[in-house]
Amino acid sequence: MNIEKIFAAISAWIILLPLVTGLKIFNRFSKDSYCILFVVFLGTIPSMLKALTTEEHHLNVSYNLYTLAEFFLYYKLFENKVTRFRKGFSALLVLYCIIASLFIFQLGIVNHFLSELVCINSFIYLGWMLLIILEQYRSEKVDLIFEYENPFVWYFSAILIYSSCTLLYFFLEEYIKSRPEPNMHNLKIIHHVFNILLNLFFTAGLLKDGRTIPFRSKNRIGKSRTSIPNSVA
Amino acid sequence: MAKEIIIFSILATVVILILSVLVFLFILLLQKKKHIFLQDTANLKTSFERTLLQAQLEIQEETFKNISQEIHDNIGQTLSLIKLTINTIDLQDIPTASNKLIETNGLLTNVIQDLRDLSKSLNTDYINNNGIISSIQQQLLYLEKTGLYKTTLKHSGGLFKLSLNKELLLFRIIQELLNNIVKHAEADEIEVNINTDEVKILIAIADNGKGFDNDLMKQRRAENTGIGLKNILSRMELIGGSINFKHRNPKGSLVLLEIFENDQHEN
Numbered sequence: 001m002n003i004e005k006i007f008a009a010i011s012a013w014i015i016l017l018p019l020v021t022g023l024k025i026f027n028r029f030s031k032d033s034y035c036i037l038f039v040v041f042l043g044t045i046p047s048m049l050k051a052l053t054t055e056e057h058h059l060n061v062s063y064n065l066y067t068l069a070e071f072f073l074y075y076k077l078f079e080n081k082v083t084r085f086r087k088g089f090s091a092l093l094v095l096y097c098i099i100a101s102l103f104i105f106q107l108g109i110v111n112h113f114l115s116e117l118v119c120i121n122s123f124i125y126l127g128w129m130l131l132i133i134l135e136q137y138r139s140e141k142v143d144l145i146f147e148y149e150n151p152f153v154w155y156f157s158a159i160l161i162y163s164s165c166t167l168l169y170f171f172l173e174e175y176i177k178s179r180p181e182p183n184m185h186n187l188k189i190i191h192h193v194f195n196i197l198l199n200l201f202f203t204a205g206l207l208k209d210g211r212t213i214p215f216r217s218k219n220r221i222g223k224s225r226t227s228i229p230n231s232v233a
Numbered sequence: 234m235a236k237e238i239i240i241f242s243i244l245a246t247v248v249i250l251i252l253s254v255l256v257f258l259f260i261l262l263l264q265k266k267k268h269i270f271l272q273d274t275a276n277l278k279t280s281f282e283r284t285l286l287q288a289q290l291e292i293q294e295e296t297f298k299n300i301s302q303e304i305h306d307n308i309g310q311t312l313s314l315i316k317l318t319i320n321t322i323d324l325q326d327i328p329t330a331s332n333k334l335i336e337t338n339g340l341l342t343n344v345i346q347d348l349r350d351l352s353k354s355l356n357t358d359y360i361n362n363n364g365i366i367s368s369i370q371q372q373l374l375y376l377e378k379t380g381l382y383k384t385t386l387k388h389s390g391g392l393f394k395l396s397l398n399k400e401l402l403l404f405r406i407i408q409e410l411l412n413n414i415v416k417h418a419e420a421d422e423i424e425v426n427i428n429t430d431e432v433k434i435l436i437a438i439a440d441n442g443k444g445f446d447n448d449l450m451k452q453r454r455a456e457n458t459g460i461g462l463k464n465i466l467s468r469m470e471l472i473g474g475s476i477n478f479k480h481r482n483p484k485g486s487l488v489l490l491e492i493f494e495n496d497q498h499e500n
Contacts, residue, residue: 133256133260136260136263136264137263140271145264146260146261146264147264148261153261156257157257160253160256160257161250161253161254161257164249164250164252164253165246165249165250165253167249168242168245168246168249169242169246172238172242179235181235183235183236183239184235184238184239186239187239187242187243190242190243190246
């Protein structure tokens, strides 16, 4: 078993960690954490399929559907954090819907894993996160979005790191797959490492949310709390 | 080629990772600083509002004292005199009674005017509606009517508007300073010079009285006694202004007040 396979196995199974953690304490969660738990739950399906089967078509369908579902769940996660740049935020959503439709109609979801779509997802997430940062920067209020006690910090940092660091990998994925050199396939480790990190951050955020009940009453963001996209590849 | 792509991918990912972490740390730091700054501002505002409230209560207390004094020393006395005069009217002696009635009528007119003046000087709406300069002028007219003082008001410069609270506090400070002249200065001339520009208002109140005893003032400041002076100083500080007491040649005193339109407490 080479190192890439070890990372791939950990990357596939690690998703159970936030899932189990979330299911154990889900009745104490904020809206953001429910969003993340749902992302994790949906992400578990392709991850488990990948660990248990090699059927290409099933994997492609599950990953592609997950990519779309993840996008809309992250939209729900971020939407109540942006008020000033609402138009820009919604414009990115519309742009994504157009591009995703084109990709799906052109390439389908069965024969091909749409790594390009994952790339676009990451771009849009980064755009949304930039808008949130800008909003926080310009805001005169003391919002608790980036307070350590808020689980959204964990979700936000996980999505930020995962989306930015795997962007290049997904961009080159088709090329990597087409190359015969075994070393090239080791580049998948990049994705595995950040996927593991993502799920660990999600688990931390969920645990934080489960333990910090009093935080909700102080939270000026109100019911909004957050988490990150669980990307699967 | 493959090796180069691998190295490039790894390096690029590491760089992006570092950048992402830096961005995130920057956000956290920024948030923390903003939090501290806003907390400080809120504390400052609370403290300012508390001090303002305290000052307003002190002013209210002083105002009540002034009303009581005015009623006792002036209006009460005059009304007693009116009562006495009416009691001594002999209806059989028509010419004397007529004179006394004319005298009583004059006294009543004075009392009514005194009450009006008192009402104007206490009414904060008057200050708000007519501005600080007109209110000061009103105060000087009130002093002039006593016949004991010759007053002058000079104003130069453009329009200047203070916030409502500041204007009221400033007016009460000026009232207190004028009261001090009446009580202690033994003066018969009072001159107020107001100079305004876009950012500040400079007020000079001068009299030809006996002047200040600088040593006594210093001693009172050091001992934290002299409530009137203490109040004036704390209120000036509250509205972000400065006050200076000076001797005036050949005799008398000069008080200089300088207030800026905006200060950090109001932001």
